[in-house]
Amino acid sequence: MPEKQGLQWLVSPEELERIPLAKRVLGYVRVSDVHGRGDDLISPEIQEHSIKTLTDREGLVIVAWIYDIDKSGRNFTKRRVNETVAGINAGHWKIVILWKWSRWGRNMKESLIYLSMVEDEARGKVRAATEDFDPKTSIGKFSRNQMLLIAELQSDMIADSWKEAQAKRRRDGLPHTGAPRFGYDYERRTGYTVNQDQAKALKNAYERYVAGESMRALAMEWNAMGLTTVKGNRWSLQSISRMMDTGFAAGLIRERTEPPTSSDTGGSNGRSIWCFDLWREGKHEPIIERETWDAYKKRRDEQATMAPRLRTAVHSLSGIMTCAWEGCGGPMVSVYSGRNKKHSWTCYRARDRKEHPFNSVSNTRAEADVLAWLDREAEGGEDIEERRERLRAGREAVADATELEREIRKLKAKLSRYQEMYAEGDLDKADYQRRRDVLKKEIEAAEEKRDSAVSRSEAAGAYAQQKFSVLRDVWHEYTPAERREALLTLVTTIKVMPGPYEPGKKVVPVPKWAKEAA
Incomplete structure (x- = not known):
């Protein structure tokens, strides 16, 4: 059975031509997160069954499926919704059917924008198998929009709960997740314990950076030594600096009281050291001394304000x-x-x-x-x-x-x-x-x-x-x-x-x- 991801056709081009356009359906399936959650309530199979039940009942034909697996409903940028519109414009299908309206999106504003792209611009239809309202009627449009609002509310409530849970973990000296961290081993029962081999390399990296070594040189050396990121990838300037910027090796848990502004991030997606203004003592064992961390932060700040031409100076004595x-x-x-x-x-x-x-x-x-x-x-x-x-x-x-x-x-x-x-x-x-x-x-x-x-x-x-x-x-x-x-x-x-x-x-x-x- 093929992996359920992306666009999957059920008919050949010749078969497609024999099906009346008004009966052609694209089944759209979205699951937010499948990594170990075991949520059968919204599994692809459950969604497929409801969509097939509706098409069989009305004599419609599913010509293709689009699977957005492990994709959030909060935004549309990383999903394949544009393909649903493109397929209508290309004459491949006329109707898009979902399981519930929450599968279309959990952001009311963007959901309506993309619905308009399908219905008003491409002259297609979007239906939900278990919440099948006619948006051409006042009550149908109201009911559909209510379902989208409820989907957004549910997402907001889940996000609020996660934020509260993560804030409590940070107050307790714990990171917001139990994700792997370089320099440490993790077990649910014991938490983070120091990985001596990685810790030695990490401590050395901090000390050498403070002494004047560049991040790029450290990344190149680690790659030569065969060290990899926690995901098994090679180290880069960005990955090693972001890892060291967390302060986890100094026994700290970082936090910010407000979202960073564009000027704070410096193109770092808000993950660099200067995007955080609160550092709590963690419960895990530190690898580096606090003095080393303070010196590291100081040099990182100096590098951030340094003119780009001096960060990659051509001469040893430039600007000195x-x-x-x-x-x-x-x-x-x-x-x-x-x-x-x-x-x-x-x-x-x-x-x-x-x-x-x-x-x-x-x-x-x-x-x-x-x-x-x-x-x-x-x-x-x-x-x-x-x-x-x-x-x-x-x-x-x-x-x-x-x-x-x-x-x-x-x-x-x-x-x-x-x-x-x-x-x-x-x-x-x-x-x-x-x-x-x-x-x-x-x-x-x-x-x-x-x-x-x-x-x-x-x-x-x-x-x-x-x-x-x-x-x-x-x-x-x-x-x-x-x-x-x-x-x-x-x-x-x-x-x-x-x-x-x-x-x-x-x-x-x-x-x-x-x-x-x-």
Whole structure:
């Protein structure tokens, strides 16, 4: 027996021609979800039986079936309803028969639009075998529309029940479904438990992304290792970023208080990290540290606001180097000159505006100086004064970050109380939104200060030295864009000093812990 999906003809073209057009019927069957539900009440066979009973009784002939299996009635975009209209226009059938009106759709507005396409534009008919009203009469049209409204109401009530059930699961620290998740094994009795092999790879991926690795490089490596998604597919930039964005590996359950706007989604279908504003503690065991997650979120936010040309930088130092001529601070731009198109960096304010004397450095020398600096920092080769300043800056940054974290927790607790009051009906929507917006601005300002302090603290600690070592060791393996991303985790800028080139003096990286970087 053929699989029940799509358009299936019951007659040949020759047989079709011998059947009067007025008697030709298309049977339309739709089932919302067949995955393990076992809902025999609306199985294809039940629907087929009712449709055949009507056609046999009235001497009509079913010439084809259209099966929309596992298709929602909420919208028509992914269904084959357009084929029912096309078949009428092509003269294949005149009548479309359903089981009940709920099979046509559970969205009143779209249901009427598509009914009009069949009845008014194509001059065909749509009937429901068990709810057979004549829409040409006032009472028949009213009854049909009532059935469509009831179908929409039933769908809305089911959706509301699911939303309430999912909201309760999230409040209880559980994801909204028991779907498979990379890094974990799932059993209904025990819930999610850590899959040690996958968890090791996932933890490593977060740490490397924080250290400057690109999502694309991580996906390519996982594919080379034979790792697949929970559906058995190869990893892509989109699939690995969406999986890591969930925060599940950090022991969190994500939620949003309102649907994301088009500006929030950034083309991500509302699944990216910035589309969610509420993160609850989950009951499952985390794979990564909270500090790693915070650093991951920070870099994801930075990537979201970064100009596309810099996300895929052609040069390692693009957008990082600035002119150190007194009063300038402008960006150094990439230029190619001479017969051999020698690559160098020059201050455009000096070149184009003549604001100060010419200031430039070759890319070869600039990268060599940066590598020498990375090597020196990786080996701990700073002098006593530099070490003293780094440690002082680190202690000060830790104190600032700790105090700001306390303030952020208080503000978030306040926001959480407002969210609960709104959910329980104790705050109207306008009042909630006003309070939420004020608090969000305060939280964002405090988080920005906290993140700056954390960056200075990390840049001053042993973790920073590890970053220096990693970047130095893989510099020649990285693409220019990956080098640039990694450098930005260590420096705020790279200054190009005035005057002739001197190794170690012309090109001066400014680490994030330095006073002038704060």
